[in-house]
Amino acid sequence: MTVEKFDPQHTSPSASKANEGIAKKTTTLSNPKKVIDGLASEQSIDVSQIAPDAGRIGFVSLGCPKNLVDSERILTQLRTEGYDVVSTYKDADLVIVNTCGFIDSAVEESLDTIGEALAENGKVIVTGCLGVKEDEIRQIHPNVLSITGPHAYAAVVEQVHEHLPKPAHNPYLNLVPDHGVKLTPKHYAYLKISEGCNHRCTFCIIPSMRGDLVSRPVGEVLNEAKRLKAAGVNELLVISQDTSAYGVDVKYKTDFWDGVPVKTHMQQLCEQLGTMDMWVRLHYVYPYPHVDNLIPLMNEGKVLPYLDIPFQHASKRILRLMKRPGSADRTIER
Structure with a gap:
């Protein structure tokens, strides 16, 4: 499964040609099918230039559109608090993996992705549907920082706070548009x-x-x-x-x-x-x-x-x- 923002096969059936253009404009990532670079388009702000001490989050969203919406909601809250979102594992202070557990292949991909994030970053928070099987995850990946189930938005943000302190509040900095962070093309x-x-x-x-x-x-x-x-x-x-x-x-x-x-x-x-x-x-x-x-x-x-x-x-x-x-x-x- 790929991040929906960059996969024309997962975009709206009514706009395939427009999506082809969007796909061509995206930045090549070290892990292009995994790490969200959803803020690298018109809604992007280079937080490192404005708030160099802001914590940097890597984010991986797997599974269905419902899961993608959950990812958008978590990212909206983190951006509201001033965290930066980066597009590679190596640039992140920690990585959040929003998993899928619907079918066997999705479980396998989620576990593989957690392992990849641990290997390349080391600090990983797990959430999403597979999170309800905490024992199964910890048996394979005992070093993850925390595990929550699906739509546990507040719990995920709390875990980020525990391992990566909130950036200092800047009343003049607003990183989030009124409609929140969106990981789909603008249309x-x-x-x-x-x-x-x-x-x-x-x-x-x-x-x-x-x-x-x-x-x-x-x-x-x-x-x-x-x-x-x-x-x-x-x-x-x-x-x-x-x-x-x-x-x-x-x-x-x-x-x-x-x-x-x-x-x-x-x-x-x-x-x-x-x-x-x-x-x-x-x-x-x-x-x-x-x-x-x-x-x-x-x-x-x-x-x-x-x-x-x-x-x-x-x-x-x-x-x-x-x-x-x-x-x-x-x-x-x-």
């Missing part, structure tokens, strides 16, 4: 609307790593989308573990945004996003019946005519064993 961004999943499919490890569904307040989501629009984003990629379940955990609670009542529900969220003059692309959509209600929004141009829906098997017996609803016949009918 698109991921918008994570919830965390976790309530399903218990027999083949899937995500609930044991990410926990049950927790929906973000709809006003918070829409405010983030508004900031991204102001920053020049043209396409929102809406993500979560189960996008169509958004709001189930809060019983589709009604909130207010810009004085308008909005339910914590995928359809109403999409209706509001569709007013912001951006492309809205939905990912990780579970085939609930209410997903059909999005078709009118697609016809109106509020949501892109694209649905990322899982289709694991055509056999009813296998689907029962997997604890997946639906059937091939119903899917084709819909």
Whole structure:
């Protein structure tokens, strides 16, 4: 797996040509597929020139877009506090590895990356999905500084503070744009609307790593989308573990945004996003019946005519064993 900022295969399907140009402009790194140089573009500030004593962080983000959003959030906090983010292991005071543990190959890559960071830097903080298997990590890499699980933003930052003191506060230095640190090209961004999943499919490890569904307040989501629009984003990629379940955990609670009542529900969220003059692309959509209600929004141009829906098997017996609803016949009918 590669860092999404530099891999055209992982960028928005709607902008491959633009991404080719971006990929060609990126700086060659000593570990180009591993260490994030996400602040080396238009949002970069050479912190070493302004605050030479600022701690330097190396950061590796592996896995899916949800993990990339977690990395963005951690980096936003660290940059807010004045830390520098560097693009090589050797230039960093410590390295954070945001791991993936979804499938065997991802586990192997995460463990290999931790080992690589230890060998080339020596000071490594581990976070992300594989972090829930602390014993397994420490058995192979006993010298890591600390291990946390996924979306443990505060815990990661606290560990950085413990091993690399916070830079002196400079009230005249602001390293973070209003929309936060983004590791995607400027024209698109991921918008994570919830965390976790309530399903218990027999083949899937995500609930044991990410926990049950927790929906973000709809006003918070829409405010983030508004900031991204102001920053020049043209396409929102809406993500979560189960996008169509958004709001189930809060019983589709009604909130207010810009004085308008909005339910914590995928359809109403999409209706509001569709007013912001951006492309809205939905990912990780579970085939609930209410997903059909999005078709009118697609016809109106509020949501892109694209649905990322899982289709694991055509056999009813296998689907029962997997604890997946639906059937091939119903899917084709819909």
